[in-house]
Amino acid sequence: MDLDKPIEQNSQPVIKVRGLVNSFGSVVVHDNLDLTLERGEILGVVGGSGTGKSVLLRSIVGLKRPNDGTVEVLGTTLNELNDQERSQIERRFGVLFQRGALFSSMNLQENIALTLIEHAKLPREDAEHLARVKLSLVGLPPEAALQFPESLSGGMVKRAALARALALDPDILFLDEPTAGLDPIGAAAFDQLLVTLRDALGFSVFLVTHDLDTLYAACDRVAVLSQKRVLVIGTIDKVADTDDEWVQEYFHGPRGRAAQRAHTASSTNAYTQE
Numbered sequence: 015m016d017l018d019k020p021i022e023q024n025s026q027p028v029i030k031v032r033g034l035v036n037s038f039g040s041v042v043v044h045d046n047l048d049l050t051l052e053r054g055e056i057l058g059v060v061g062g063s064g065t066g067k068s069v070l071l072r073s074i075v076g077l078k079r080p081n082d083g084t085v086e087v088l089g090t091t092l093n094e095l096n097d098q099e100r101s102q103i104e105r106r107f108g109v110l111f112q113r114g115a116l117f118s119s120m121n122l123q124e125n126i127a128l129t130l131i132e133h134a135k136l137p138r139e140d141a142e143h144l145a146r147v148k149l150s151l152v153g154l155p156p157e158a159a160l161q162f163p164e165s166l167s168g169g170m171v172k173r174a175a176l177a178r179a180l181a182l183d184p185d186i187l188f189l190d191e192p193t194a195g196l197d198p199i200g201a202a203a204f205d206q207l208l209v210t211l212r213d214a215l216g217f218s219v220f221l222v223t224h225d226l227d228t229l230y231a232a233c234d235r236v237a238v239l240s241q242k243r244v245l246v247i248g249t250i251d252k253v254a255d256t257d258d259e260w261v262q263e264y265f266h267g268p269r270g271r272a273a274q275r276a277h278t279a280s281s282t283n284a285y286t287q288e
């Protein structure tokens with residue numbers, strides 16, 4: 015298969031996980047897990063602590079070799095690739111880890127340029143120019159390019175980390191708890207930015223989160239991890255109706271009800287302003 019050819023414009027899923035098994039010693043994290051990420055969608059992946067959301071993300075991006083099952087990405091089965099083919103596919107991913115800190119010794123422009131120099135082999139001047147374009151894409155002002163991470167707010171650091179994840183124009187963006195640690199206003203702005211960029215650039219998003227507001231504001235579908243597999247996947251309304259103790263508590267507990275009310279209110283405001 016020619017991995018350099020452009021992705022066909024079709025409606026094939028961008029990720030197809032089938033029969034995934036992951037374990038650490040005798041601890042089985044995933045057992046026969048199936049999951050599909052459709053092209054262009056933002057999929058929110060939720061579940062109780064330790065249900066394997068991050069391990070699932072790592073299995074898909076190639077940081078954890080599954081014990082069994084297949085992971086198909088952009089029409090290619092990862093298990094069948096050699097190292098070179100795998101790294102070509104991985105260039106189509108943008109990843110923002112929960113603790114994916116930027117290098118503190120580099121300013122924002124240098125942080126992003128590094129990815130472009132290492133992976134796209136761009137000369138430094140071009141890489142830094144493109145880095146400034148990416149920083150403006152995520153809503154950071156021009157002067158932020160020369161600032162160091164420690165001098166920025168949490169929201170600005172997240173935006174810069176998003177700019178780095180977008181550096182190579184990924185087809186699939188993987189985000190692990192992107193709004194963790196942000197205040198509600200910063201988190202809502204990040205959710206909005208994600209939707210705007212997805213609409214403009216057309217990438218697909220695999221988003222691990224605990225943030226109910228993000229699920230309502232940004233996600234097209236939600237997948238719940240429970241009992242070592244995907245218990246349910248679908249629209250948030252369908253998922254919230256699932257007869258499962260964790261799902262009911264999560265979506266219909268006080269925080270779930272507040273997130274739903276906030277979402278309904280903002281949808282109503284948007285409608286009346288049109």
Ligand SMILES: Nc1ncnc2c1ncn2[C@@H]1O[C@H](COP(=O)(O)OP(=O)(O)OP(=O)(O)O)[C@@H](O)[C@H]1O
Nearest residue numbers: 038041043061062063064065066067068069070224
């Ligand atoms: N490298 C590892 N070695 C051993 N066990 C691991 C390793 N990575 C993850 N685990 C175990 O796998 C299980 C799932 O971990 P994971 O981090 O994917 O959960 P999670 O759903 O993302 O949790 P949280 O919501 O708390 O971040 C946990 O029991 C964890 O201890």
